[in-house]
Structure formats: C-alpha cells, structure tokens
Amino acid sequence: xxxxxxxxxxxxxxxxxxxxxxxxxxxxxxxxxxxxxxxxxxxxxxxxxxxxxxxxxxxxxxxxxxxxxxxxxxxxxxxxxxxxxxxxxxxxxxxxxxxxxxxxxxxxxxxxxxxxxxxxxxxxxxxxxxxxxxxxxxxxxxxxxxxxxxxxxxxxxx
Amino acid sequence: xxxxxxxxxxxxxxxxxxxxxxxxxxxxxxxxxxxxxxxxxxxxxxxxxxxxxxxxxxxxxxxxxxxxxxxxxxxxxxxxxxxxxxxxxxxxxxxxxxxxxxxxxxxxxxxxxxxxxxxxxxxxxxxxxxxxxxxxxxxxxxxxxxxxxxxxxxxxxxxxxxxxxxxxxxxxxxxxxxxxxxxxxxxxxxxxxxxxxxxxxxxxxxxxxxxxxxxxxxxxxxxxxxxxxxxxxxxxxxxxxxxxxxxxxxxxxxxxxxxxxxxxxxxxxxxxxxxxxxxxxxxxxxxxxxxxxxxx
Numbered sequence: 267x268x269x270x271x272x273x274x275x276x277x278x279x280x281x282x283x284x285x286x287x288x289x290x291x292x293x294x295x296x297x298x299x300x301x302x303x304x305x306x307x308x309x310x311x312x313x314x315x316x317x318x319x320x321x322x323x324x325x326x327x328x329x330x331x332x333x334x335x336x337x338x339x340x341x342x343x344x345x346x347x348x349x350x351x352x353x354x355x356x357x358x359x360x361x362x363x364x365x366x367x368x369x370x371x372x373x374x375x376x377x378x379x380x381x382x383x384x385x386x387x388x389x390x391x392x393x394x395x396x397x398x399x400x401x402x403x404x405x406x407x408x409x410x411x412x413x414x415x416x417x418x419x420x421x422x423x424x
Numbered sequence: 425x426x427x428x429x430x431x432x433x434x435x436x437x438x439x440x441x442x443x444x445x446x447x448x449x450x451x452x453x454x455x456x457x458x459x460x461x462x463x464x465x466x467x468x469x470x471x472x473x474x475x476x477x478x479x480x481x482x483x484x485x486x487x488x489x490x491x492x493x494x495x496x497x498x499x500x501x502x503x504x505x506x507x508x509x510x511x512x513x514x515x516x517x518x519x520x521x522x523x524x525x526x527x528x529x530x531x532x533x534x535x536x537x538x539x540x541x542x543x544x545x546x547x548x549x550x551x552x553x554x555x556x557x558x559x560x561x562x563x564x565x566x567x568x569x570x571x572x573x574x575x576x577x578x579x580x581x582x583x584x585x586x587x588x589x590x591x592x593x594x595x596x597x598x599x600x601x602x603x604x605x606x607x608x609x610x611x612x613x614x615x616x617x618x619x620x621x622x623x624x625x626x627x628x629x630x631x632x633x634x635x636x637x638x639x640x641x642x643x644x645x646x647x648x649x650x651x652x653x654x655x656x657x658x659x660x661x662x663x664x665x666x667x668x669x670x671x672x673x674x675x676x677x678x679x680x681x682x683x684x685x686x687x688x689x690x691x692x693x694x695x696x697x698x699x700x701x702x703x704x705x706x707x708x709x710x711x712x713x714x715x716x717x718x719x720x
Contacts, residue, residue, distance in 0.1 A: 305498045307506075309488035309522040328492060330522075334470045334483035335454055341492055357456070357466035387464030399449075 269411070271375045274391045276362075279379045285349050289342075291319040294415040295327070311401035317342065317414060325349065331404055336397025338404035342412070348382035350375055352408040353390070354398050361387050371395030373411060457541055461489070461548035469540060478533050480526045480540045486547045487522040493551055501554045506547055513539045562600070563588075564631045565620035568655045568684060569602045572620055575694050576603075581701045583717070584710055591617060593641030605713070607705040615648040616700065623654050623663035632666035639677040650679035653693060 272281045296316045309330035317325040329340030329352070340352040351374035358368045361380050369392035376382040377389055393411060398404040402421040409416045425433070444456040452472035461467050472479040486506065487496060495502035506524070510517055515526045524543070528536040563569060576582040589604035603618035619638065621631050635652055642650040652670065656663050667681070674681055682693040700706050 305519070306496050307487045307490060307498075307503060307517060307519060307522065308496055309491050310484040312488075312491055312522070330484060330488045330491060332483040332485060332488070334448055334450070334452070334481065335468060336449075337483075339488055339492070351463075353465070355465060359464070 269373070269391065271377075271389075271391065274375075274389055275377055279377045282376045282378060282381070285347075285376055288319060288323055288325070288344075289349055289412060291321055291323070292415070293317050293319050293325070293412065294417070295409060295419055297419075313340075313401055313405060327408075329401060329404065329408075331398055331401040333399045336399055338398040338401065340404060340408050342408075348376065350412065351382060351388075351390075352393075352404070352411070354395060354404065358390055359387065360389050368392050369395075370397070371407070455537075457545075459545055459549075461485075462552045467544060467548055469537070469544060471537075474527070476530060477527050478530055478536070480528070480536060482524045482540075482544050484522045486524050486544065489548055489551050495551065495554075502547075502551045505550070505554060509543045509546060513543055515540070515543060563602060563620070564600070564634060565602070565622035565653070565655065567622050567625070568620035568653060571655075571684065572603070572618070572653060576697065579694065579698050581698055584701050584706075584713060586713065589617070591638070591642060593638070596637070596641075599638045599641060605701060605706065605709050607700055608708045609647075609705055612647055617642055617648070617650045618697075619650065619652050621652055621654045623656050623666050628662040628666035629669070632669045635670055635679075636673045636677065639673065639679045643678050651682060651693070652679055653682045653684050655684045 271286065275281065294317070296318055298314070298316045310333060311331040313327070313329050315327040317327050319325070323344065325342055325344050327340065327342050329338065331338045335355070338352070338354040341348055342350040342352075352371075353374060354371045356370055358372055360368060368390050371393045372390040373393055374382055374388050374390040380388045382388050393407065395407055398407075400422075405419075406416070408414070439458045442456070442458040444454075446454050446456075448454045448470060450472060452470055455469045455471060456466050457469065459467050468483070468485070470481040470483045472481065490496040490500075490502055490506070493502065494500075497503060498507075506517070509515070510524065513526070515524055518525055526536055526540055573582060573587070576585060584605070586604040587602070589601040591599040591601045593599050600619075601617045602620045605616050607614045607616065619635065621635060623631065639650055639652075642648055652674075654663075654667060654670075656667055667683075670681055673679075682689045684690050684693070701710070
C-alpha cells in the first residue's frame with residue numbers, strides 16, 4: 267500500500283485528494299510511451315512506461331539514471347500534472363525546512379500549498395535506498411513504494 | 425555582530441560553504457555549486473582527468489531535464505537553446521551517452537568551468553520557462569469565418585467585434601472562438617461566442633464532437649451564449665450526421681445552431697448579431713472595445 271502522505275504535512279496544508287485517490291489504486295506497468303520525431307537528445311538509461319490503474323486511468327512514467335553520480339530521477343504524471351517524483355540525490359530541502367533533512371532517496375508528492383511544479387520546492391518523504399547505478403533498481407524501488415505491479419517486466423541487459 | 429557582519433556570514437554560509445566537492449566513480453570529482461535547478465535541487469558538474477586534459481560533464485542532467493519536459497527533440501525551443509549555447513561555449517552534445525561535455529587543457533580549466541556552469545544553470549533553470557505550449561486547436565471553419573466576417577463588414581460592425589478570441593477550457597487548454605462580444609443585461613454580463621464550422625469540407629464528425637466539447641466548457645456560466653454557425657451547403661452524409669449530432673446536444677448544452685446555407689437562418693443570425701452590438705445592451709461593450717482598440 268502506498269504511503270499516507272498527510273502525516274508529512276504541517277497543519278494548514280493538505281494532500282491533494284484526487285492525486286492520492288489515484289496513486290492508491292492498483293496500478294500496472296506497461297511498455298510504451300510518447301515518441302518524438304527527428305534526432306533526440308536522450309539522458310542516460312532513460313525509460314518510458316505507461317502505468318494503468320484499475321479504474322482505467324493512464325499515467326505516464328519517465329525517468330533516467332545519472333550513473334556518474336549514482337543519482338536517479340523518475341516522474342509519474344498524467345498530462346502535465348505530476349503525481350509523484352522519485353529522486354535519489356543529496357541536498358533536497360522541504361519547504362520551510364519541514365521534517366528536517368530528507369534522505370538521499372526520497373519521494374516528492376504534491377500538497378495543496380506546494381504542488382509538484384517546476385520553479386518551486388515541494389515536500390518529499392525519505393525512502394530506504396542507496397546510490398543507484400542502474401535504472402532497473404530505481405524502477406523496482408519506485409514500483410515497490412507505490413505498489414505498482416511489474417509483472418512481465420524484465421531487468422535490462424547491460 | 426553588526427549588520428555588515430551578519431550579511432557577510434549569510435553570504436559565506438549560503439554561497440561559499442555550499443560548494444561541495446566529492447570524489448565520484450571513474451577517478452573524477454563532483455562539484456556541487458551553490459545554485460538550485462527548477463525543482464529546487466542542487467546542481468552538480470562532473471570533472472574527470474583524462475591524461476593532460478580535463479573533461480567537464482553534466483552527467484546527463486540537462487538531457488534528463490529536457491526529457492522530463494518532453495523537449496528532447498531537435499524541433500523544440502529548449503533543445504534549440506541548448507544547441508546555441510553549446511555552439512557559443514564550444515561544448516559537445518554527446519548523443520550516445522546523453523551528456524553535455526567539454527574537454528579543455530589544464531591551463532584553461534578555470535574559464536571552462538565558469539562557462540560550463542553558465543550553460544548548466546541556464547538550462548536547468550530556464551527550461552520550464554521555454555516550455556512548449558500545447559498545440560492550439562485549429563479554427564473549425566476558416567472558409568465560413570471569412571464569409572461571416574464579410575457580412576459583418578457590410579453591416580459596419582466588423583470593427584466592433586473581437587476576432588480570434590481564446591476561450592480557456594477544461595477539456596482543452598484553449599478553444600478557438602472566431603468572434604466574441606458581451607452584453608450587459610440588468611448588470612449581468614453575458615458573453616457571446618460565435619464559432620464557425622465548415623461541415624462541407626472534411627472531418628465533419630470530428631468537428632461536431634469538438635463543438636460539443638466546446639459547448640461543455642462554454643456553458644460553465646449560465647448567462648453565456650455559444651452560437652455555432654455551420655455551412656451544410658452541398659452536404660454529404662457525414663455533414664448530415666454531424667448536424668444531427670450537434671442538434672441532439674444543443675438543447676442540453678444550451679447552444680444554438682445556425683445553418684449559413686439556409687437564407688432565413690443566415691439572416692436571423694446576422695440580424696441578431698447586429699441588433700446586439702449596435703443596440704442598447706451592447707453599449708458598454710462598444711465603449712470597452714473601442715478603448716481596447718485604441719490602446720493596441
């Protein structure tokens with residue numbers, strides 16, 4: 267079961283109910299994603315998946331792994347609305363320093379006051395995890411955290 | 425501590441002490457600079473020694489940002505910005521590894537690091553601001569719009585109407601509305617949206633579906649009116665089905681359909697437009713629109 271994020275929020279802020287309703291549904295990973303035309307400048311170990319919920323919502327999962335730094339970045343979104351960001355890197359600070367220092371591996375989530383948009387920090391909670399040098403490990407951690415069924419997916423051969 | 429001392433301490437802490445250098449795999453260093461990207465996360469540069477040369481790398485962070493925002497193809501504005509910066513600062517885009525790199529001699533390293541940091545900060549902070557807007561929907565009836573505009577010109581009201589208005593919606597970000605004005609009735613403002621739909625060319629059914637979605641967005645306020653003008657002249661079976669589909673929904677979604685191919689409906693539509701705009705209810709609109717036009 268996915269984490270109840272309300273526990274990480276200060277009074278006066280609240281979780282985004284519609285987002286939490288969807289991420290707590292049963293979800294399944296499917297191959298596929300957007301395709302671009304022409305030459306593409308793609309990050310190292312990039313991935314793209316469709317995530318389908320039990321109610322038929324289609325979400326989009328993209329990510330990449332910077333193996334120079336052992337860092338990893340995954341985004342789960344619907345259209346331009348970001349539901350979760352799984353990040354593995356140092357130095358994240360929650361808004362107003364809430365919950366102290368956040369661990370190297372952490373999950374961003376939207377709140378009413380701090381939605382997941384660019385140009386602004388957002389809340390994140392810590393997750394167990396070390397440096398990632400393979401996107402497959404990162405993807406597995408993400409799917410375990412959000413209870414996404416990975417049946418049929420196989421680790422990449424490198 | 426005096427104020428200058430406090431300021432010095434603040435700058436020291438937030439700029440100087442936040443530069444962090446750590447070893448990384450492959451006999452290199454990671455240099456964390458005191459600036460944050462558009463997500464509020466720290467920015468790093470990887471520095472590797474390669475015999476007598478130094479290799480600077482973003483480790484794939486820039487391409488990752490482009491990828492996350494869907495701007496990783498060469499026809500996007502963010503990618504064009506990157507290509508221009510790479511050319512200006514003699515950086516290399518490594519398409520195989522997804523990294524932006526720069527190889528310099530040891531004695532040029534200080535300037536190269538400064539240039540590299542300029543590029544990486546620009547790309548990691550500016551990309552959200554050059555994000556591509558979703559593709560705008562094309563107008564649904566360009567030929568008919570021209571015909572209506574000609575009739576408005578003959579009636580001397582063409583300059584009293586807003587052309588190419590954008591209606592912000594929920595189903596899509598922006599709907600193309602061909603003509604727009606408003607009326608003030610008993611201190612209530614009623615928006616009038618006119619959408620022309622060519623049904624006698626192509627994609628009649630698809631256009632009818634779009635009109636019904638537009639009608640859903642346009643009826644969010646009870647006092648707003650959507651008028652759909654169609655041209656079914658020389659109608660084929662598709663356009664007949666499209667008109668039937670729109671008529672089915674028009675009562676529930678409260679929009680009106682006028683067939684410009686039928687003389688009586690055409691006259692009724694034009695009479696209504698003219699009487700609203702030049703009549704008493706349109707007075708505040710005329711005043712507003714003439715001021716707007718003078719400003720622009």
